[in-house]
Amino acid sequence: KDFEGRTAFVTGGANGVGIGIVRNLLNAGVKVAIADIRQDAIDKALASLDNREVMGVQLDVADRAGYKAAADKVEAEFGPVSMLFNNAGINLFQTIEDSSYDDWDWVMGVNLNGVINGVATFAPRMKDRALSGEVKGGQIVNTASMAAFIAGPVPGIYNTAKFAVRGLSYSLRYSMAKYGIGVSMVCPGLVKSHIYASDDVRPEALKGEMQAVDEKAVERLAGLHEFGMEPDVIGERILEGIRNNQMHIFPHPEHKDEVRELAEEVLEDFHDYPEDPGYEKRIGFENMR
Numbered sequence: 311k312d313f314e315g316r317t318a319f320v321t322g323g324a325n326g327v328g329i330g331i332v333r334n335l336l337n338a339g340v341k342v343a344i345a346d347i348r349q350d351a352i353d354k355a356l357a358s359l360d361n362r363e364v365m366g367v368q369l370d371v372a373d374r375a376g377y378k379a380a381a382d383k384v385e386a387e388f389g390p391v392s393m394l395f396n397n398a399g400i401n402l403f404q405t406i407e408d409s410s411y412d413d414w415d416w417v418m419g420v421n422l423n424g425v426i427n428g429v430a431t432f433a434p435r436m437k438d439r440a441l442s443g444e445v446k447g448g449q450i451v452n453t454a455s456m457a458a459f460i461a462g463p464v465p466g467i468y469n470t471a472k473f474a475v476r477g478l479s480y481s482l483r484y485s486m487a488k489y490g491i492g493v494s495m496v497c498p499g500l501v502k503s504h505i506y507a508s509d510d511v512r513p514e515a516l517k518g519e520m521q522a523v524d525e526k527a528v529e530r531l532a533g534l535h536e537f538g539m540e541p542d543v544i545g546e547r548i549l550e551g552i553r554n555n556q557m558h559i560f561p562h563p564e565h566k567d568e569v570r571e572l573a574e575e576v577l578e579d580f581h582d583y584p585e586d587p588g589y590e591k592r593i594g595f596e597n598m599r
């Protein structure tokens with residue numbers, strides 16, 4: 311697939327995974343909008359890119375009205391967006407039983423509603439343009455995580471949001487296929503990024519009920535992320551996955567065995583009850599979808 315001349319909208323594009331996607335898109339001749347909540351990070355990214363075909367737009371992906379305004383602004387300048395990267399995300403290392411409504415609203419607001427808002431804003435536009443023939447094809451790429459498959463006691467809300475992004479991605483892939491638009495989900499392991507500093511972008515309005523930020527834990531996470539995959543490498547693997555219109559893009563082969571073990575554990579939970587021989591035939595699994 312040749313991406314040249316397309317316009318991409320990359321949320322959380324100023325850092326980490328996002329900036330890796332941005333650089334690889336620019337190298338492929340794509341016009342790119344970096345949508346990020348941090349204006350200083352956008353400015354820094356733009357200065358480092360030194361490319362005319364890139365613009366910045368400040369956006370909190372959890373803000374629906376703001377999302378539409380950002381989309382309109384980008385399309386007025388760079389033309390129709392046909393590559394959407396729902397990548398912005400934050401993390402909160404807490405168990406579910408220790409989380410407040412403010413914690414839930416923040417993490418689900420960015421990591422799930424942010425993806426929903428991206429899809430609600432752009433998927434209808436992409437569909438209409440495909441139907442009218444104005445723009446052919448396109449791709450929606452959601453950054454989930456290995457945490458969309460493997461859950462632990464922490465980060466509980468993050469796991470919840472990423473599992474939901476996985477469900478959304480599967481369903482959207484079925485429905486958008488008939489318009490020639492692909493949907494992929496990226497499931498990274500550790501990446502060199504700033505996600506450990508998520509508390510810095512937590513909105514004041516959602517700080518009412520929260521545990522004190524554990525600076526030691528943040529420092530430890532910052533150190534851990536230094537060992538992660540380089541943004542440019544993950545960006546390259548993501549573009550390769552899109553070229554093949556892969557459903558799952560797993561940039562870290564190191565996690566393959568975990569998924570295999572999970573699949574085996576799930577299958578083990580099916581009991582050996584006697585099967586109703588006519589069940590599948592009468593219902594037809596296709597009719598359930």
Ligand code: NAI
Pocket residue numbers: 321322323324325326327328345346347348351369370371372397398399400420424453454455456497498499500501502503504505506507511535538
């Ligand atoms: P990062 O913190 O380096 O970059 C995320 C960017 O999103 C930042 O520039 C931040 O300003 C922006 N952002 C945060 N909240 C936002 C909001 N409400 N609206 C718009 N922009 C916002 O983090 P990273 O690691 O690059 O994260 C990108 C995605 O990758 C996330 O969805 C994350 O869950 C996922 N991921 C990251 C992994 C890692 O090890 N770093 C592993 C697996 C998944």
